[in-house]
Amino acid sequence: MTRSIDFTRGRILPALLRFALPVLMALFLQAMYGAVDLMVVGKFGQAADVSAVSTGSQIMMTLTNFVGSFAMVATVLLSQKLGEGRKDACAGVIGTSLLLFLAAGLVMTVLIPVGALPLARLMRAPLEAENLTAAYIRICGAGSVAIIAYNLIGSIFRGLGDSKTPLITVGIACLCNIFGDLLLVAVFHLGAPGAAMATVFAQLLSVVFSWLLIRRKPLPVTFGRRDLRWDGGLVRRIVRIGTPIALQDLLVGASFLIILAIVNNLGLTQSAGVGVAEKVCAFIMLVPAAFMQSMSAFVGQNRGAGKPERAIKGLWAAVAVSFGFGVVMFWMAFFHGDLLSTIFARQGELIAASWDYLKAYAIDCLLTCFLFCFIGFFNGMERTAFVMVQGIIGAFAIRVPVCFYMSKLVPVSLFRIGLATPCSTVVQIGMCLGYLLYLKHRTDLFRSKEGT
Numbered sequence: 001m002t003r004s005i006d007f008t009r010g011r012i013l014p015a016l017l018r019f020a021l022p023v024l025m026a027l028f029l030q031a032m033y034g035a036v037d038l039m040v041v042g043k044f045g046q047a048a049d050v051s052a053v054s055t056g057s058q059i060m061m062t063l064t065n066f067v068g069s070f071a072m073v074a075t076v077l078l079s080q081k082l083g084e085g086r087k088d089a090c091a092g093v094i095g096t097s098l099l100l101f102l103a104a105g106l107v108m109t110v111l112i113p114v115g116a117l118p119l120a121r122l123m124r125a126p127l128e129a130e131n132l133t134a135a136y137i138r139i140c141g142a143g144s145v146a147i148i149a150y151n152l153i154g155s156i157f158r159g160l161g162d163s164k165t166p167l168i169t170v171g172i173a174c175l176c177n178i179f180g181d182l183l184l185v186a187v188f189h190l191g192a193p194g195a196a197m198a199t200v201f202a203q204l205l206s207v208v209f210s211w212l213l214i215r216r217k218p219l220p221v222t223f224g225r226r227d228l229r230w231d232g233g234l235v236r237r238i239v240r241i242g243t244p245i246a247l248q249d250l251l252v253g254a255s256f257l258i259i260l261a262i263v264n265n266l267g268l269t270q271s272a273g274v275g276v277a278e279k280v281c282a283f284i285m286l287v288p289a290a291f292m293q294s295m296s297a298f299v300g301q302n303r304g305a306g307k308p309e310r311a312i313k314g315l316w317a318a319v320a321v322s323f324g325f326g327v328v329m330f331w332m333a334f335f336h337g338d339l340l341s342t343i344f345a346r347q348g349e350l351i352a353a354s355w356d357y358l359k360a361y362a363i364d365c366l367l368t369c370f371l372f373c374f375i376g377f378f379n380g381m382e383r384t385a386f387v388m389v390q391g392i393i394g395a396f397a398i399r400v401p402v403c404f405y406m407s408k409l410v411p412v413s414l415f416r417i418g419l420a421t422p423c424s425t426v427v428q429i430g431m432c433l434g435y436l437l438y439l440k441h442r443t444d445l446f447r448s449k450e451g452t
Helices: 011-044 047-084 087-114 118-122 127-142 144-159 162-187 191-216 232-264 267-285 286-304 310-342 347-382 384-407 412-418 420-442
Strands: none
Touching: 011 162, 011 191, 011 286, 011 310, 047 087, 047 118, 047 127, 047 144, 047 191, 047 232, 047 286, 047 347, 087 127, 087 144, 087 232, 118 127, 118 267, 118 384, 127 144, 127 191, 127 267, 144 191, 144 286, 144 384, 162 191, 191 347, 191 412, 232 267, 232 384, 267 286, 267 347, 267 412, 286 310, 286 347, 286 384, 310 347, 310 420, 347 384, 347 412, 347 420, 384 412, 384 420, 412 420
């Protein structure tokens, strides 16, 4: 029997850690999944391949995160139904979500390959890497249905309080991707297009294996073919809650794409160096990212059970644990970023460029433990409009202008350009604290219906 974690009773931190640990491991494998592409290409390809994978994967991540933001709503809604004790309503959420995201995947499968080359040019991909970048986007876009299904499976199970099954599905994808990269890039020397093919193939196999696993594994709720139906009211709710999150993710992702386009203008070495640094960042930000996902499920259950005070206690517990890890990640990235970059690149100039950019992200490690936990908390409370506003302000009022200004200072420094990210994080944390205080004094949001 699949065991769901009940967040509404007992000690808070042990329950959070028990749920967050598989999420963390799944995110680690997910980061490995993306890192293997760049790692193998960096070792067996050229700088143009590294730049293409860097730019192409950032574009695909932005687009899939936009759709994946709606999948996070499934996590929140399922958590709320469990907290309310309405397991029968969970099946309808799952069935409608599957149909909704199948439709979204089909649309992306058509549109992304058509727009691959314009996207590569919009990103100011270096001329040496332009066609390779377009090829990477085109191949990944053709596999959008598999990519979206792969992400939706994880969201559904986290909403049901099961963070272990998504870990298994990510593990399958990671192993398949490693094998595919080594075969297509290291053996057949297909470079960036080979990395893209390995990505799509791995996620397709993961979805197939996951479906077989799910059919053999008893679920905490009953789900059958009759539940696979289009519920217009539920779709509207998913869209209403998810649109602010999706817009925030899209625009924040767009801000990083703008930064990457600014860096691409500086040359192939800088472009590839930032690409390497971004893959390292995917690892050093794992703990706050895990707590962000876990907080949405934790808060959703307690909100459904009428225990918002318990939800806010969980927020501060998650921040405390995450900050401890943030200190360690700061030390590693700031003082040993060259060693971390060596994992993904062999050229000395790429490693130096990556480390320069990583020093700025190291500072952000001390801040994201607060911001990510706040975002997970507000998502779980369905305060997604605020999440969107703070994300957009941080991205376009702070991050992009600071990056653009720093890129004009001579001599150009990737460290100064990278400082745009911690600058925006500081502003966003201030906004989150202010909004939390506003809610506490303006509403009865933190008054429990029953004792915690």
